[in-house]
Amino acid sequence: MGELSGRIAVVSGASAGIGLAIARELHVRGARLVINARRGDRLESLAESMGGDRVAVVPGDASSQTTVEAMLDAARERFEREADLIIVNAGRGLAGSVTSSDVAHWDEMIRTNLVGAALLMRRAAARMRERGPDPEEGDSWLRSPRDIVVIGSNVGRHISPFSSMYGSTKFAVNSLAEALRRELAPHAIRVTLIAPGVVRSEFQEIAGYDPVGFGGFMERIGPVLDPEDVAGLVAFVVSRPAHVHVNDVVIRPTRQEYP
Numbered sequence: 001m002g003e004l005s006g007r008i009a010v011v012s013g014a015s016a017g018i019g020l021a022i023a024r025e026l027h028v029r030g031a032r033l034v035i036n037a038r039r040g041d042r043l044e045s046l047a048e049s050m051g052g053d054r055v056a057v058v059p060g061d062a063s064s065q066t067t068v069e070a071m072l073d074a075a076r077e078r079f080e081r082e083a084d085l086i087i088v089n090a091g092r093g094l095a096g097s098v099t100s101s102d103v104a105h106w107d108e109m110i111r112t113n114l115v116g117a118a119l120l121m122r123r124a125a126a127r128m129r130e131r132g133p134d135p136e137e138g139d140s141w142l143r144s145p146r147d148i149v150v151i152g153s154n155v156g157r158h159i160s161p162f163s164s165m166y167g168s169t170k171f172a173v174n175s176l177a178e179a180l181r182r183e184l185a186p187h188a189i190r191v192t193l194i195a196p197g198v199v200r201s202e203f204q205e206i207a208g209y210d211p212v213g214f215g216g217f218m219e220r221i222g223p224v225l226d227p228e229d230v231a232g233l234v235a236f237v238v239s240r241p242a243h244v245h246v247n248d249v250v251i252r253p254t255r256q257e258y259p
């Protein structure tokens with residue numbers, strides 16, 4: 001039995017990169033999983049590689065209320081209990097500043113990174129509060145850790161003029177995570193912000209970073225993080241005893257001095 005064998009997790013953006021690595025890590029440690037992303041074929045292959053029995057697949061756009069509700073419903077229907085470990089991860093980057101980034105991607109980025117993340121935080125919080133143990137009602141909660149883990153960003157904390165439109169969505173998400181932590185702490189629900197620096201994934205290409213310029217930066221500060229480095233941190237945080245909460249962590253490649 002793994003240390004997370006009692007847990008039911010939902011991971012948005014699990015078809016690639018950090019979300020995929022987190023899904024694998026949680027699964028290896030025994031959690032039951034609901035995985036989401038738009039590319040359903042990739043999710044099916046991932047579920048198959050995990051043996052399928054502890055995994056439910058919910059393809060769809062994580063910025064839509066219908067998909068968010070479907071992810072949470074899938075946990076209840078498949079595993080007969082409300083999810084207690086939510087990974088708010090789906091997102092995308094965008095190269096450039098307010099003056100130089102491609103306006104055509106603003107809407108999708110803001111919807112995914114901010115609106116989708118906020119919807120998942122909101123609905124997960126509501127369901128955890130409705131159905132979980134509540135210390136304010138005198139319920140015992142120490143055997144039932146509950147987590148909402150938000151993948152924000154280092155550029156949601158330190159301003160990077162090179163990706164400032166993207167950074168603005170992460171500043172918003174970082175602040176929502178801390179605000180939700182304050183709101184839910186009395187109810188013994190841990191809301192954790194993980195703010196990664198540079199992680200090598202599909203992110204750089206989708207964001208449109210210049211492979212030469214940004215590639216050179218990654219080489220200079222490298223080796224940069226792998227998605228598995230972030231996944232290991234998430235697993236550590238959520239497997240602390242229920243009364244211990246690691247609130248907020250920046251994880252950077254060792255040689256990344258900026259941003």
Ligand SMILES: NC(=O)c1ccc[n+]([C@@H]2O[C@H](COP(=O)([O-])OP(=O)(O)OC[C@H]3O[C@@H](n4cnc5c(N)ncnc54)[C@H](OP(=O)(O)O)[C@@H]3O)[C@@H](O)[C@H]2O)c1
Pocket residue numbers: 012013014015016017018019020036037038039040060061062063089090091092093112151152153154195196197198199200201202203204206227
């Ligand atoms: N890589 C970095 O350097 C870095 C640093 C700090 C923070 N982050 C954050 O980490 C998170 C994951 O990024 P990553 O590096 O793993 O990037 P990635 O390799 O591009 O993976 C992004 C994941 O999000 C999913 N996704 C994107 N838009 C979605 C939507 N509308 N609905 C559902 N799923 C969606 C993608 O799947 P589909 O395309 O199949 O939908 C994919 O599974 C993001 O929130 C990102 O902002 C990344």
